Amino acid sequence: MRWILALALIAVASPARADDEDEDDAPEVERMRFAERGDNLVVTANLTRIFDAAAYENLDKGFASTVVIRMWVYKVGSGEPVSFQLLQRRCVFDLWDEVYELRLDGPGGRVTRKVKFRADALKMLTSLDEDPIARAADIPYEQHYVLAIEAELNPVSEQTRAEVRRWLTQGTGGGLDRGGSFFGSFVSVFVNPKVAAADRVIRIQSQPFYRPKPAPAKP
C-alpha cells in the first residue's frame, strides 16, 4: 500500500517539473525583418551565435561544417504551423587552395559558392537574407503570425548516436544470468562518454508580424 502511495506521489509530482523544463526550452524572441517578394513571404535574420569560438576555428580544419535550419510559421495563439522550410548549409575548407567551399540547399534548390575569407563563410552559413518562409497566399491579410526557427550545428543522425552507444547493450558472452541479460534491465558502472544530438542548437522566435492589406488602387 505504501509503495502504491509512493507511485501516486511520483506521478503527481513529475508533471510539475516537466512544465518547468518546458519553460527553460522556450525560444528566445528576436526581432526579424519580413517582406513580400513576388509570391513569397521572406525573412531577414542572423543566426551567427550558433557558432562559438571553437566552432568558428573548426571552419579551418578541413572537415565539413553543417548548419541545418528549420523554420515554422505559426498563427499567433495556434500550435499548428501553416508553413515549414528546411535549409541545409555546408562549408568545407580547401586546405590546398585555401578557399571555403559552400553548398546551400533550400526550397529554391542548390547553390554552391567559394569565398576567400572565413568571416564570409560564416555569414553565408548563418544569415537569412530574404529567404522565403511561406507563400504569401497562405498568410491572410491583417492576421498575426510568428516565425519559429531551430538551427543545429553539425547535427548527428539518430543512427550514428545509436551506433556510438551500441556497445552499452551488447551482451558479452555470458549466459548464466538470463534474468539480467535477456529479460531484465541493465545497470552498469563505467566511464561513459555521450554524444550530443548536435554541436549546438538554438531556438528563436520572431516578434509577431502581419501582412498589411494593400492600399486600394487610386482611380
Next chain:
Amino acid sequence: MRWLVVVLVLFAGVAHADEGGADFGPVLTIERIDLHGNHDTADRVILAALPIQVGDVIRAGDPRLTTARFKVLGLGFFRDVALELRRGSERGKIIIDIAVEERGTVVLNRLWFGTSATSPWWFGADVDQRNFLGLGIGVGGGAVYAGATDIVGARDQWAAELRVFDSSIRGSRWGVMASFTMVQASEPYRVAGPYDGTAHADFNAMSYRRIGDRVAATYALSPLSRIIIGARGELVHAELPAAPMRMLGDGTFVPVPLDLKPGDSRVVSASVGYDKDTRPDPALPREGWHFASSVELGSSVLGGSYDFATILARYDRWWPVARTQAIAVRLSGGVVLGDAPRFDRIYAGDIDRMVTPRALGLVVAPNTSKELLGTGLGGVQYGDAGGSAVVEWSNQLWRGGKHIYGGDIFVGGGLWALDGGTGVPIDLVLDAGLRVDTDIGIFELSIANALGRVPR
C-alpha cells in the same frame, strides 16, 4: 494544406540532416593517418574501426570523414576523439590526425546483494575489462556467494563465470564470445506452508553443480543489428531427494518437480539469436526500439541428457510524447518445450520485476510476492511458458549536465504470466523509479528492485 505542412514537419523532424556530401568539396587522397594519445590501445584497433584508410580518394565533404570520429568513439574505449586534417607531401594529399583521450575500460556490469528468507545474505559482482591489454578484446567475469540458513539440506551457494569476447574481429563484422561457468547451487523448494510463508521449516533444499562452456560467433548484419550463433556444453551433478513432496493447506501432498536428472548428466545445445537496437540513447530511451530473440535446442543427439527447446523474445518500443515525456511498450516472453533442465526453464524473477531475479543462475530467494489479482500465481517459481507486457511512462527530470547527463523518472505497470500449472497464470506487475545516466555509469533505482533485495 495544414495537413501537408504537418506531414512535412514530421518528415523533417524524423529525417535528421542529410548526411550526403560524398560529391562535395575538393578531392583528397589520404596519405597518412597519425594517431595520438592511444597509450594503451593498439593502433590497429583504432584504424580497423575507421571507415576510411590510407590511399582512399575522397571528397572533403564525404560523410565518412565526419562519421570517423563517431566510429572510433563507438569502440567504447575513449572519452573523446578529435580529428584534424592537414596538408600532405604534395597537392591534393592530406594527413589525418586523430587524437584520442583514453578512459578506464573496466565496466561494473552488475552488483548482486540482498537478504531473503532462504538466504540470509548474498553478494557478488560482474566486471569486464573491455580493452584487455589495449588489444580491443574484452575479458571479464562475475562471482556471487550466498549464505545458507538452517533449511534442511541447504548449504552455501556460489557461482562464477569467466569470459572473453571481441565484438569486431580486426574491425570486421564478425565477433566471438566464449565463457566458462561454474555453479554450486543449493536451491530451496517449498514443502509446506502458504505460498508466501517464510518459515524455514516450509522449505527443503536440493543441491546440484554445473560446469560448462559457451561459445558464440556474432555477425553484424548492420551497425545496429547482429545475429548470434552459439553452442553450450555443461556437466551437471545433482543430489536429489528421493521423492520430494509438498503438503498443501488441506493436508494433501503433491510431488515437487525438480527438473534435473539425478547423478551426472549433460546439457548440450546449439542456439541462434537476433538482436536489433535502434535507440539513439539506450540509457534514457525516448524513441526507437530494441528487439532480441533467441532459439536454443538441446538434444541427446548432440550428446546431452536433456531434449528441449527454448524460444525467448523481447521487444521494447518508445514513443516521445510532449517535449519531455515518453511512453514505452515492453514485451518479453518465451516458451520451453520438452525436458529442459531446471535452470533453463522460465523463472518468475525473469519476467516479474517484483520477484528477486537469479544471481548468476542461483536462486537466492523464494517467490513470496503478493497475488495482486488473486489468480493463484503466488509462489510459482518456474514455468514452461511465460512473459510480461508492460506499459511504461517516463518523464525527463533533467538533461545536459556535464557529469550527470540526465535523469528520468518512470512508472510502469502491466501483466505477467507464468504457466506453473496452478490457476489462471496471470497477475499484475508494477514498478516505478529513477534512471540516471552519468559519466561513471547508468543507474536504475526502482521500487521493484528494492523489493527484490529484502525479505517479505
